[in-house]
Amino acid sequence: MNGIDVLGPQISVLVAAGVVLVADALFPGQRRLLPFLALAGLLTAALWTTSWVGRGDYQTVFDGTIVLDRYAVFFQYVFAGVTATVILASIDWVNREGRRQSEYYALVLTVCAGLMLLAGARDLITIFIALELSSIPQYILAGWGKDAKSSEAGLKYLLLGAVASSLLLYGMALLYGVTGTTILPEIAAAIEAGGESYRALLVVAMTLLIAGFGFKMAVVPFQMWVPDVYQGAPTPVAAFLSVGSKAAAFAVAIRVFFEALGADFLSSDWSMIFAVIAAVSMTLGNLMAIVQSDIKRMLGYSSVAQAGNFLVGLAAISVAGEEFILGASGILLFVAAYAFTNLGAFVAVIAISQRINSDRIADYAGMWKTSPFLALGLAFCLVSLTGIPPTVGFWAKLYVFNAAVRADLVWLVVIGVLNSVVSAYYYLGVVRVMFLGEPGTEQRFRASPSIAVALTATAAGVLLFGILPMPLMSAARDAVEVLAR
């Protein structure tokens, strides 16, 4: 029974998905209430997680395959919040689309359950199952729209995703072959005991794992799906994948690489690979983002660049001890900050694009005059993505770069800072168009209540943690300290 208690949050999200489907069949006249049913499920999950925080006795269940620690709890909160925001931001779009409403919410909740399971997975099989539980519904969601672009995006995402998970699986198979176990701490023990003689095999396995996770993180050279899928998928879905699966990939990568492959003769290798990928992702992502005229493609390339920033932290965690805590808590802080910021930007884009029926940046001209609230919200989130105070994005970058300096990766930090300057060009370019451009029409418009709630919540988070970052920082620190031991 204890295992079910530990998995309570995930189970309640899945139950909510089932309830949404059944409720739609039983009461077809009450479709407007479906999103609130979904939100109730997420609230139950968050409360269940909170009850574990209150009880404070964290544990490992199901023969060590699932662990509930502060680290898992941190990510469960992030995923519940992200999913709730996405559902709020989807309501208008789903109502307008008009068809298969319950299935949409059920799939979004299934993705959320997979992401939450990933946060606590400590075994290669469980990681694979959780990853696919979150990926397969995302493929469907990306192809959810009626138009040809959306199904094209869905198919491309699925084909590339399937190749990436095959690479990941082969890496896992080799890791199992060398160590004889699938549980992460036991893998570490087996490598410690005599893995050095299998070094070549381990390096191949590690590279394949990096390829598999790199696809989910959307880093160069596994980024080719990003702009296409972001542009083609329905905007709320693009918002979900830009934050949810990226955060989950980093959550699991920290666990796998530090907990299982943390041996000295391996960690220097993966740290170097991550540093190089980080530098290339930041540079290429930013340069490609500059030339985009479609805001969703621009946000796609910007998310590649942001993933590069996360990787700076991942490159810095190869040394156990204080360096690990700094680097890993920097990533967690960055994940939370990015979740707030990118979701806020996407929520504003969802509302604006539904109104003006265009995703072209040029059509955002004069948004400040026609819809001051949305323009201000979007501008504020873009400022935070650039990393300018007083926003949470600033602290996230500072923290990660500080960790990298401590880990002797000064060259990487220099590239990162230069890239921040480049990114300011296109982020603030959108702000300039919105505030200084002349609107095509003088007709003002308001955001719907659900969009207003979602945008206010995310922007408030960006501002609040931008002024008072300490609570978030200490939460991130507490979360990673359980791994450091």
Place this chain on the structure above:
Amino acid sequence: MTPGIEHFLTVGALLFCLGLAISLSKRNAIGVLMGVELMLNAVNLTLITFSRFAASPNPVSGHTFVVFILTVAAAEAAVALALAVAVYRNRETIDVDRLNLLRS
């Protein structure tokens, strides 16, 4: 001569490379999917080989892994075919080179 672990692993690695080559070079979406299935089966063969031959403390987990991979691959194939049908309805082609509506 009875085949040993190295023979099975070599076959697995060859199958995996073949599958990867197919999935990266085929232009037809269904062809890409077949390449992926080949890669997944190569992984299954490798896992079974390791749990059969290597002196592992827990040989069952290799078998368990294979069962899960088979199940997930089936689910993934179902979604892939559904999406391929959706694309074909819209575009009358599933040639991945001609799926080029998405560009800047």
